[in-house]
Every structure is written in C-alpha cells, then in structure tokens.
Amino acid sequence: MDAVAVIACLLALVACAAAGLVMVRLRAIQRNFRVLWGGAQEGPDVANVIRAEHDRITSLDQRVTALSARIDGVTDHVAAGLRHVSVVRYDAFGDMGGRLSFSAAIVDDRGDGLVISSIHARGESRTYAKGVIDGGSELTLTPEERQALAAARTDREDA
Structure with missing residues (x-):
C-alpha cells in the first residue's frame, strides 16, 4: 500500500505541476486577449x-x-469637345512667299467640327469656314483643308 500511496502522491505532484504550467499559459493568452479587446491600458x-x-x-x-x-x-x-486642332500653313499663290495662308481644322472625337481657311493675297485676305460631320464635309475641301482635317483627326501635326 505504501508503494501505491507514493505513486499516487507522485501522480498528484505531476498533475499539480502540469496544472501550474497550464495556468501560466492561460494567463499569457488572457493577457493577449485583453490587449486585443481593450481590457488592458497598454494600447x-x-x-x-x-x-x-x-x-x-x-x-x-x-x-x-x-x-x-x-x-x-x-x-x-x-x-x-472641339479639342483636336491642326493648322496647315501654305502659300496660296506662287508669286507670294511667307506661307501667310492657312487652313485650321477643329474637330471633336467623332470628327465633327469645322475647317477654317484664310487665303492671303497681295491686296486682300479671304476667310472661309466649312462644317465637318464625321470627318467629311458637304463642301469640297482643298488639299490643305484635307491635310489639316487628317492631322486633327489623328492628333498629329504632319498628316
């Protein structure tokens, strides 16, 4: 019986040590949860x-x-919005230099807008405006007007 009592005491001692270790671990876990859920003043x-x-x-x-x-x-x-713009300058007449004549195309993303041309001669200057719908016009466009329109539709300066 003495041996059984000693074994029981040893088992009880081991159980108490294990319970103590579990309690220490539980306190650490509880401390972490207090930090997470605001129970501690640490943060x-x-x-x-x-x-x-x-x-x-x-x-x-x-x-x-x-x-x-x-x-x-x-x-x-x-x-x-009329945001695509291109200007082509040229000499309208062979005897005049300086490229004072121009054609300017101003169109939106769909190709709707207008082409404005100004023809400069020695004694006068004439300005024309032609409507543009879907990249084309009901009126015949000059080569310079077509060049300006193509440049404006592709957002390039040199169409």
Missing part, C-alpha cells in the same frame, strides 16, 4: 481600430463609386 483597442478602418474603407468606397459615376458623365462631354 489602443484593436477591435475599435479595425472597426474604424472598416468604416473609413466603406466611406472611401462610396466616394469612389460616386466619382466613377461623375467621370462617366464627364467622358461624354469631353468627347464632344
């Missing part, structure tokens, strides 16, 4: 920080969605 509450960041991201997502809708609306207006 900010992680749950509140995460909640605040979630709210901030949600707000930013709503703003990005609203801005995206506005950009889609502005894109149509930009495409309709």
Whole structure:
C-alpha cells in the first residue's frame, strides 16, 4: 500500500505541476486577449481600430463609386469637345512667299467640327469656314483643308 500511496502522491505532484504550467499559459493568452479587446491600458483597442478602418474603407468606397459615376458623365462631354486642332500653313499663290495662308481644322472625337481657311493675297485676305460631320464635309475641301482635317483627326501635326 505504501508503494501505491507514493505513486499516487507522485501522480498528484505531476498533475499539480502540469496544472501550474497550464495556468501560466492561460494567463499569457488572457493577457493577449485583453490587449486585443481593450481590457488592458497598454494600447489602443484593436477591435475599435479595425472597426474604424472598416468604416473609413466603406466611406472611401462610396466616394469612389460616386466619382466613377461623375467621370462617366464627364467622358461624354469631353468627347464632344472641339479639342483636336491642326493648322496647315501654305502659300496660296506662287508669286507670294511667307506661307501667310492657312487652313485650321477643329474637330471633336467623332470628327465633327469645322475647317477654317484664310487665303492671303497681295491686296486682300479671304476667310472661309466649312462644317465637318464625321470627318467629311458637304463642301469640297482643298488639299490643305484635307491635310489639316487628317492631322486633327489623328492628333498629329504632319498628316
């Protein structure tokens, strides 16, 4: 019986040591959870920080969605703006130099707009405007006007 009592005491002692180790580990885990959930005075509450960041991201997502809708609306207006421009300068008459005559094409993304030409002669200067729809005109375009229109439609200076 003495041997059984000694073994039981040893087992009880080992169980107490194991329980002590488990208690130390449990205290460490509880301390970590107190830090996470704001129970300790060691720093900010992680749950509140995460909640605040979630709210901030949600707000930013709503703003990005609203801005995206506005950009889609502005894109149509930009495409309709007369923003493609090209100027071709030339000598309209062989006896005059200085390339004082010009043709300027001003069109939108679809090719709608106008071509303005100014023909400079010795005693006078004449200016003409021709409407352009879808890259073409009902009126006959001169080679210089066609060159200016082609350059404006491709956003190049030397079409």
